[in-house]
Amino acid sequence: MKSKKQIKNICCIGAGYVGGPTMAIIAQKSPEINVTVVDINAKRIAAWNDPDVEKIPIYEPGLSEVVAEARGRNLFFSTDVDAAIDAADMIFISVNTPTKTYGMGKGMAADLKYIELCARQIARVAKNDKIIVEKSTLPVRTAEALKRILDNTGNGVNFQILSNPEFLAEGTAVTDLHKPDRVLIGGDLDTEAGREAIQALVDVYGHWVSDDNILTTNVWSSELSKLTANAFLAQRVSSINAMSELCEVTEADVQEVAKAIGMDSRIGPKFLKASVGFGGSCFQKDILNLVYIAKSFGLNEVADYWEQVILMNDHQKRRFAAKIVKTLFNTVSGKKIALLGWAFKKDTNDTRESAAIYVADYLLNEQAEIVVYDPKVTQEQILADLDYLGTRSEVENRAQVSVVNTPETACAEAHAVAVMTEWDAFKTLDWEAIYEGMLKPAFLFDGRRLLDKEALTAIGFDFYAIGS
């Protein structure tokens, strides 16, 4: 069934890691729809419009090609939020919803102030009926609040609210968007207008996703499904990371354990890679959110159950850093430690909640000298991440941390190297030359189970990998 309502203009508020790639693909696949991505951050919009398409602000394999194809044809980036809202039939809200850093729910609840600001702006500007799509991950029942703001402050026009959570993972955003396992659309299934709005969004995705992979539910199921999906994925990582500690004190190897359990089709092989800890903008935030929601309903056991996934992850990061200190004869004071990788995973320049930040912070507290190399993360970002923690002054961070342009420079005369991100390029470094340039004994800590233990110990490294 085709919707009666044909979408001609889409606006997306928020040109970040989710809004940018998602809109680029919608524009690429739907040449008759005009897609305008707006953001209050003028610098970010200028970068999206940079004539050199390699300079777009988000690094994702394959994304610059998609932007090159659609930008200026039916994909536009702008800071004129009002104009884009006015012209749109459908508005995606893709602004950030960080964990609250103040007041009630501090450290747990999602801060919805940007969402509310967007709703008020849409209500003020809209002069015709619009479909509002929640793309940001939101606590269950946010749509209700959105609807109340829109209906009570608007110009008498009708709004339909849909929830369309994003399941793309950074580093594979383009493939995830091109071939999604499923697209989830939550809406008001009980009214004709609600069903029409759902169908309008189904038709947008219908340009490239088959009907079988598009799932429609009520709004609340859709909102909660996103939190649940991330909680289950993060739980797998924490589960295997818990086993990694047990492996380190026994004769078991976590990779062998992961392989053995992953071949059980009921368990499956994915998300069983032991690591120094999960990062990224979603896992921790969404689980904290789930915990907060459960607590607010008095479901303390449910809250405690999910909170343990976070506690295990914090433990894993601390444990890795502590192992470095312990192995380096219980002191790293004044010692140079090279960190290879700063992004929270490979193939992205995103560093939010990256384990590297916390490991570096721990080592800096032990007065280590840290040298960082990451192929895609800037020095400005690395220092900003450390400053944001507030553990020490900006001057102290700059005195203790340096950022360099090659892995070889990072490792030169270092006491130890720690692999923090699984960038493919780290596998093929000239490790013999790196070993030669390091102080002896040279220690190598693999936080990602990326490197070949036998080859590296043969070179002479004192080698330690998570879970072995």
Ligand code: UDX
């Ligand atoms: C965000 C949320 O963090 C995530 O929960 C959700 O699933 C998708 O949206 P992401 O795209 O990774 O994820 O965030 P970010 O890269 O920070 O982008 C958000 C953008 O919104 C920023 O560029 C920010 O400037 C912009 N923004 C924020 C606005 O344009 N208006 C606002 O009022 C607030």
Ligand code: UDX
């Ligand atoms: C996640 C979800 O996968 C995605 O569906 C959702 O929309 C947003 O949150 P993302 O945070 O981009 O995506 O990356 P993901 O691939 O899920 O990795 C999250 C973290 O877990 C990374 O730090 C990664 O290194 C770590 N991880 C993942 C492991 O340590 N081991 C694994 O086996 C898998």
